Amino acid sequence: MLGGGLLLFLYALAIFAGFISPYDYVRQDHDRFFHPPTWPKISGFHVAIPRYEHLPGDCVYRRDPGDSVPLHFFVHGDAYRLLGLIPFSIHLFGTGNDNYPVYLLGTDQYGRDILSRLLYGSEISLSIGIIGIVISFTLGLLIGGISGYFGGPTDNVIMRWCELIMSVPTLYMVIALRNTFPANISSAQVYGIIIIIYSFIRWAGMARVIRGMTLSLCEQPFVLAARAMGQSHLKIIVRHILPNTFSYVIVAATLSVPYYILGEVDLSYLGVGIQEPSASWGLMLNAAQNTEYMKNYPWLLAPGVAIFITVLAFNFLGDGLRDAADTKA
């Protein structure tokens, strides 16, 4: 329940990223690299954003609570497209004054607002799991169902092929496949490639399990009844056998979304995933590799926290669904 609620919240944030984030994800503030998180000042019912004074030195700032402007809701700011369609420029909150910026999670080495990048990055990082699951589970269900239903040589060929795919260490395979594409392609293309690569690796494990379940379901009289009705093989698999595996599939799907999220993080962290200036959680963590940065600007690790929370939420949800679906456990 907690996991499900949290995920709904996270996905809502991702869908309305443009509206909730106070700035555009590529907007650079050349005066404020490594700006620390802005602590709002609360006086009575008003929230005010204090001014941070840039001290002499590299990137040292001092909070000045005496000099502040009120925080406004629904302010005009950078243009974006609401839900990716409607041109819009109103943001949930902001000061409307460039001298008093709201950087709730600070800025990175290029002076970009980390909260905004985190929200825009969640569009990529969270959707990659869902799309990946849809592709790999469709493949896994169909291929596993066919393998288990027909049995014999068909089964043998498909299962040996699955084992071949599963026996190659995933990360090497992913990087090898990634390198078959040119390095300087756009982020949108990389996004698609990551999904496809991971889906085409992960369907194999799914297919194996579904094949096993199909074998046992084929013994059920209702499969014989469907055949006796004159139903075709493919329809028996899709309509009669596979729906009976869904209680397992839904749980397995939920529990494997994190692999895709982490997969994108891995690749982006290693520099072969999403490219600057696009935002993704892995890419943002990539910037925090440097120990010097980690010590002085710990807010760069915010995407790590986001990943942690998301993965944990998916696992909670998966566990909860498993308990609900399987009364034996």
Next chain:
Amino acid sequence: MNLLEIKDLKLDFGRGTDAARAVDGISLTIATGETVCLVGESGCGKSVTALSIARLVPAPPANYVGGEILLNGRDTLKMSTRELQEIRGGVVSYVFQDPGASLNPVFRIGNQIKESLKLHRPEQANDAEVIRLLKLVGIPAPESRIRNYPFEMSGGMQQRVMIAMALASEPKLLVADEPTTALDVTIQAQILDLLRDLKKRLGMAILLITHNLGIVGDIADRVAVMYGGQVVELASAGDLLRRPLHPYTKALMNSVPKLRGDTDRLSAIPGNVPRIGNFPPGCRFAPRCPIAKPECSDKIPELVEVEPAHWVRCPFWK
């Protein structure tokens, strides 16, 4: 022309040296509108014979070795997959033993009946027709029942739904494979009444598989008694029940418990049903037969018409 003509059907499980003959030269005919019972102990090949009619025994492991199954004059053993899918449901429908497991647990029963309609009568695949079918098989308040899942119904109701599914395609032959075995005695009678009533109203033939001789007297026109993959006695139901000729049939009838009489123990046929592929030489019933003679083990006796329309596979039937 007979609706169904099985001629010398032989079916093995496995191939080569592992081959075990489950059905060994079965011949059986069913005329339009006739009810034929197939009786025998578990493992004698009744169900395999019945499933073979629409070639539903998966091959491999099964292997149709020989014979013909003429359904409406066409040999189902020579049909293409597409033709088979048409006659399954279209000409012959099946009702199985365990209705709870024969209905797909994740679909509403209305949709399952509709699936059969979509396959064979697509122009009538609508709720009204489903409701008509449910009414036909005697389900009360069918309007609300079509949205039920199978687990929400009792065993008797589930079997009625199975029958409605089988009838949806308007078959000429209904094969009921022990349709009442998994049900309560009181429900058994209802289901049999239903089958008899439907047969009368729709004019279809029924092949009923059972090991319950009480059912035979109740519903059958003709009876075939099977033992070890062969028909050992074939006669009209009245003849067979009144005057069984084959020693196996006699033994089978003796083991039906009688309410009257002072027997303390229930009688049983001594020994076990031979395993398929491991039949004794000669007459397959000889090792358990009370009147067996040494020559019984020499060769398999022929099925002979000893009286008009009464066939027996035993030379010592007198």
